Amino acid sequence: MTNQYRSIFDIIGPIMIGPSSSHTAGAVAIGHVANRLFHAPINKVIVRYYESFAQTHQGHGTDYAIISGVLGFDPADQRVPMAVDLARRQGIDVVFIEDPGNSPVHHPNTAELTLINREKELTIWGCSIGGGTIEIRQVNLNGIVIKTDGPLPLVFVESEQEIGDALDQIFEGNYRDKRISVKVPDRFLYKIELIDKPYPEQIEQVRGMSQDVIVL
The missing domain is CATH 3.30.70 (Alpha-Beta Plaits)
Structure with a gap:
């Protein structure tokens, strides 16, 4: 077992709203990280997808998954498929971008997730590596850049x-x-x-x- 996975349950994958553990559950986890790091009311969310995420995010539910994580929902929460609409009802401006370039953090399932309000701006570069497991490879908080190596x-x-x-x-x-x-x-x-x-x-x-x- 590689060090990307902590237990056999990481490989099987989490209990989740589908359809994909890497493109849905992993995206929820990336959104959760941003939610916990930002820890403040959100005015705007910008999601920039790269490579495989950019090509398949609509069909695999990545949009609603990553926003559900931003809102603090668990992967199995029945509100996950409605997350984008729920965020917009709360007054959050939600933007999705398909970037044609290569991932800046060298993984095909990469989401660059930015949360903004009047006082704070956070960007994280998250990678979904399978089974709902993620890596956060870079964090930019109000201009302070921290690069990370390896899994959580x-x-x-x-x-x-x-x-x-x-x-x-x-x-x-x-x-x-x-x-x-x-x-x-x-x-x-x-x-x-x-x-x-x-x-x-x-x-x-x-x-x-x-x-x-x-x-x-």
Whole structure:
């Protein structure tokens, strides 16, 4: 079993509204990541598809799947097929673009997903690698670019103080890549790629240092 999959159930695929685990359930998961990272009201969503996604998104339900993730729906939620209409009823401007070029993150099932409001803009580049499993290969949050390698889990932490040494102690021995810290005005942003999913008590320790903890 390759390191893209954590269990045999990842290969079988999730319980979902169809038709496709990679083009539907995977798209929901990409939308979920954007929802959790943005963590604010949304005015506009732009979805740019590449390669296989660009060719098949309409027939495979990728449009409603990715928007259902943005709205926070689970893959098996009966509202998934209605997600685009529901988003527009909420006043969210939804735009889909078929890009004729190659994927900028080198995977045929790539969606570039942008969420916008008056104060914030987030873009993620997500790849659906099969069975509902995804990789997030790049994140751009208000101009800060973070490139990631490998599958989830990822931990994002935003803090007003330098807490890198404390994070090293909490996640010692569980790093895929060492932490990266980015200094932005009045904030530090950390991206931690882990080998295994963190224990709940580890996340609670990090939350004790910063309220802005996102585990993907």
